[in-house]
Amino acid sequence: MVVHKTLVNGFAYIEIKNSVAEAKVALQGAHLFHYARMGEEPLLWLSEVSDFEYGKAIRGGVPVCWPWFGFNEDKSLPQHGFARISMWEFVFGDEVDERTTTLTFRFSNNEETLKMWYYKFLLELKITISDRLTMELKTTNLDDKSFEISQALHTYFAISDISQVSIKGLDKKPYLDALTWKNEVQNGDIAFNQEVDRVYQEVDSEIVLGDKNREIHIKNDGSLSVVVWNPWIEKCKRMSAMRDDAYQNMLCIESANAFDDARVIKPNESHVLKATIF
Numbered sequence: 039m040v041v042h043k044t045l046v047n048g049f050a051y052i053e054i055k056n057s058v059a060e061a062k063v064a065l066q067g068a069h070l071f072h073y074a075r076m077g078e079e080p081l082l083w084l085s086e087v088s089d090f091e092y093g094k095a096i097r098g099g100v101p102v103c104w105p106w107f108g109f110n111e112d113k114s115l116p117q118h119g120f121a122r123i124s125m126w127e128f129v130f131g132d133e134v135d136e137r138t139t140t141l142t143f144r145f146s147n148n149e150e151t152l153k154m155w156y157y158k159f160l161l162e163l164k165i166t167i168s169d170r171l172t173m174e175l176k177t178t179n180l181d182d183k184s185f186e187i188s189q190a191l192h193t194y195f196a197i198s199d200i201s202q203v204s205i206k207g208l209d210k211k212p213y214l215d216a217l218t219w220k221n222e223v224q225n226g227d228i229a230f231n232q233e234v235d236r237v238y239q240e241v242d243s244e245i246v247l248g249d250k251n252r253e254i255h256i257k258n259d260g261s262l263s264v265v266v267w268n269p270w271i272e273k274c275k276r277m278s279a280m281r282d283d284a285y286q287n288m289l290c291i292e293s294a295n296a297f298d299d300a301r302v303i304k305p306n307e308s309h310v311l312k313a314t315i316f
């Protein structure tokens with residue numbers, strides 16, 4: 039079942055239910071903000087105090103950061119790009135079988151985007167809702183010049199307790215520490231007892247988020263970078279649309295093309311960033 043819904047303020051989203059999973063996706067940003075397998079706790083974290091308002095990114099779920107990840111040199115431009123705060127077109131929903139629903143969203147250049155980023159493009163996001171969650175973000179260059187993008191499927195995972203979780207699969211990987219801007223190398227699994235904001239590079243294997251009663255597997259294609267972020271106590275207090283203690287129950291593991299992994303796309307060529315979560 040694929041149903042169009044709107045909040046009282048007019049904020050539009052799509053709700054999906056099939057025999058194995060359910061999900062909600064906002065038209066702003068093609069932003070998936072709920073995904074759960076039937077009878078299980080949600081996989082994605084969503085802030086209880088998130089804005090659902092045009093022009094502001096939802097805090098939680100999977101923001102699509104595009105066409106740049108992080109800050110732009112021009113500080114008047116939005117952090118993490120404009121895709122997550124722009125309206126996308128819902129192209130179609132396909133109920134492939136009783137267990138599998140695919141949703142396709144599209145976003146292309148317009149007068150507003152050309153003021154911020156002077157290229158013509160087509161961006162498509164295909165989300166597959168089943169017992170696995172799959173997101174395929176395809177960028178096509180419709181311009182006559184090459185362009186460079188950095189991007190992320192900035193996934194917020196719901197966790198039981200930040201001090202109890204671990205991330206496996208990044209041992210020995212180089213990373214840029216975005217708190218110190220130093221290059222480091224990971225030693226062992228990641229555990230959390232302070233703020234972490236890192237861009238791992240050369241990541242070509244599966245990542246496993248280990249929580250008390252479950253493991254979440256993340257497999258990326260078309261991506262060699264993974265961002266790991268938890269704001270911890272002080273930064274969490276300064277973050278918009280987050281409760282002071284929200285850091286305890288969320289952890290971002292982002293499927294990315296960031297920093298050294300930014301991609302140049304030639305005219306008429308495409309690049310697909312794909313994340314499979316199971």
Ligand code: TA6
Pocket residue numbers: 095108117118192216235265267290292
């Ligand atoms: O991906 C990590 C990060 O870039 C952090 O530095 C962080 O503050 C964040 O994403 C959230 O950014 P936002 O623009 O959504 O507040």
